[in-house]
């Protein structure tokens with residue numbers, strides 16, 4: 001019988017006497033809180049006679065194995081739930097992979113992303129248009145809001161961005 005990591009959860013009653021019928025048992029991942037009243041209610045019909053049985057005695061009964069099995073299952077089940085939650089969260093946060101560091105939306109073009117994957121005529125390489133990034137670049141030069149790609153193409157900033165991109169891309 002493994003009893004490491006075991007310590008009594010002392011309960012002091014008004015009269016001053018200490019009730020040792022509660023124990024906190026831990027072995028590996030399994031945490032089990034022993035309450036003599038609770039196990040008595042569970043196993044009285046099967047022959048458990050003492051509602052104030054000390055844990056050390058209870059640990060010698062066959063009922064302890066069953067309690068431990070149940071605790072183990074609870075622990076595994078809650079771990080499974082936690083893992084699923086984490087996986088789901090990770091998926092929600094990164095639905096289509098990498099996020100843009102300017103607008104924090106997926107870099108990939110799509111309904112949840114304002115990005116346009118395109119290219120400038122005459123400039124080699126793909127260009128990913130991010131309205132937020134372009135706005136931050138040209139705000140000082142008079143851009144008043146984030147523009148759609150179509151609007152941007154008509155604007156005076158298009159040529160400037162094309163030149164900037166040609167230089168950056170050429171590096």
Ligand SMILES: [Zn+2]
Nearest residue numbers: 100102103130
């Ligand atoms: Zn972006």
